[in-house]
Amino acid sequence: MPDSAPPASSWRRLLAVGAEGWASGIPYMVGTKLLQGWLTASGVPVGLIGLLAYAELPYTLKMLWAPALDRWPLPWPDRRRGWLLVVQLALVVVIGAMALLRPSATSAASLAAVGAMALVLAVVSATQDILVDAYRTDLLPQEERGGGAAAANLGYRAAMLAIGAGGFILAGQRGWPLAFVASAGLMALVLPFSLAAPRLAPLTQQVTSLSQAVVGPAREFLARTGGPRAAMLLALILLYRWPDGLLNVMAVPFLIQRGFAPETVGSVLAGWGIVATIVGTVTGGLLFGRLGLNRSLWLFAVVGALGNLSYWALATFRGGMPALLAAVGLENFGGGMVGAAFVALLMSLCNPRFSATQYALLSGVYALSRSILSGQAGFVAEGVGWSWFFLLTAASALPAFLLMVRLTPWNGRGVRGAYDPARDA
Secondary structure (H helix, E strand, O other): OOOOOOOOOHHHHHHHHHHHHHHHHHHHHHHHHHHHHHHHHOOOOHHHHHHHHHHHHHHHHHHHOHHHHHHOOOOOOOOOHHHHHHHHHHHHHHHHHHHHOOOOOOOHHHHHHHHHHHHHHHHHHHHHHHHHHHHHHHHOOHHHHHHHHHHHHHHHHHHHHHHHHHHHHHHHHHOHHHHHHHHHHHHHOOHHHHHHOOOOOOOOOOOOOHHHHHHHHHHHHHHHHOHHHHHHHHHHHHHHOHHHHHHHHHHHHHHHHOOOOHHHHHHHHHHHHHHHHHHHHHHHHHHHHHHHHHHHHHHHHHHHHHHHHHHHHHHHHOOOHHHHHHHHHHHHHHHHHHHHHHHHHHHHOOOHHHHHHHHHHHHHHHHOOOOOOOOOHHHHHHHHOHHHHHHHHHHOOHHHHHHHHHHOOOOOOOOOOOOOHHHHO
């Protein structure tokens, strides 16, 4: 067993986790929402904008290079934060460089440049996520993981507020390039927090070879869960947040096509949305302690599906600002609950000896729902119309519910196949 984290107060651990949640949210928001807004305002067709989801493939494939980060850690400040600081500096540079892009619906070269930069951003951001997820899993004791999941989600949503509301408002007033420069500055703010975060204790059992770093995590996961259950767990991770992926990739184009100004979209999605998310995350954290992981996964997924239906109602019955606030509020309230439960689910499935690679594998499987499974969302929306599209996104929650009957039964005490630290004691 690896050593536990050196003594540090609970609030310091949660603050560190929240700050790294912010760091994860900044590049994702820049590469999706902010870039979607710029492309839509530049007249790029919705179908082509939907193809941006394929630039998120590095979030799925990150398990391919996660073992290298386990095998060759930078020792200062600790085995996770060494590479984390390097990657965060790189993100500041990449996001700032995106301000040089000039997307145009009539220029294939400009669109190719946008796609290339989105891919570079996703690779560096996915590498950061490997390190952030491993640091959080290694740092938090079992009893703090529910609160840690909520703190990470709050940090992530705070980034949505900063990039969404601030970025869209700045883009509307001063132009899109300046919004990307400001986003790079917001990414730089996390560096002092990463330096001051609690230090991880050294491992008592170091990974001594790349083959051990590659084979060990998969072998342990399969031995613990068994082949059929492992497949079902991976399917649950893939599908649990699929409704989110389908909705997120099309929310901005839908709202702008409905006639809402970019400033309004940014203010509502990030400003009002973050308030709803905070309420949802806090509510989810309180309910999580009472319900446990299994019941939380069930209840929060139902609330999340209702958020998708709220967009169906907006598309079907239209309405002005009150309808927009209701749809975005319900979607983000459910998203806060779903996100906290989902992070807790992933942490429960990781053995601390292989946390970087196992979490990268699991979160990479989840990322498929935001890339491969959501990449055709724009063409589906064009084909069936917005009302039917959002109805289909709500229906996409059904496969996950069927899997939860087997893996996370309502009256069960935990996820079947989760890591049990008592077995390694």
